[in-house]
Amino acid sequence: AQSVTQPDIHITVSEGASLELRCNYSYGATPYLFWYVQSPGQGLQLLLKYFSGDTLVQGIKGFEAEFKRSQSSFNLRKPSVHWSDAAEYFCAVGGSQGNLIFGKGTKLSVKP
């Protein structure tokens, strides 16, 4: 069965520091992979997605993610974190019905 693991429940980084959020997936075929962000009291917003092609994908708000088939990973990165990036981040894989199968999420806190 398809599944997504986000090993880090909570991460704290200093403003201006780099960020990497980990995501591992389990899927038999070529996966469709997504990162979503949820700010407090807000809905889920798509940051970026990978379907095929270039394994490094660029998203909104300066985020990027790299698909590594050999490691079954799709880690999210940002070179310099801003205080407004504090939120919860969800990695997801596309399911057979076009639905999303989410990881448990990683809560990001940003220190001034």
Added chain:
Amino acid sequence: GAGVSQSPSNKVTEKGKDVELRCDPISGHTALYWYRQSLGQGLEFLIYFQGNSAPDKSGLPSDRFSAERTGGSVSTLTIQRTQQEDSAVYLCASSSGTRLGEQYFGPGTRLTVT
């Protein structure tokens, strides 16, 4: 409207009562999804509609849950005889209907069963 809307935004109900949650998708979006977000279970997929049809209802947690979609637009998720474990945020999303189509999420309905 410009985005997915859901109503009510908050619902408090007594155990055993029935509730209806509504989702208005983005105009023209043929696919509609319901998810549930709770502390213990994270984000769970419940059901998917393509047009008015839901091909697979196996994601619904129990037979107390049902959903329908009419006119290829508005969808209603109904929970009968609510239980405390039904307390969660219920999220609706819509997309253009292809597997590559981005899902746009509504703000959710927070359901509290007392």
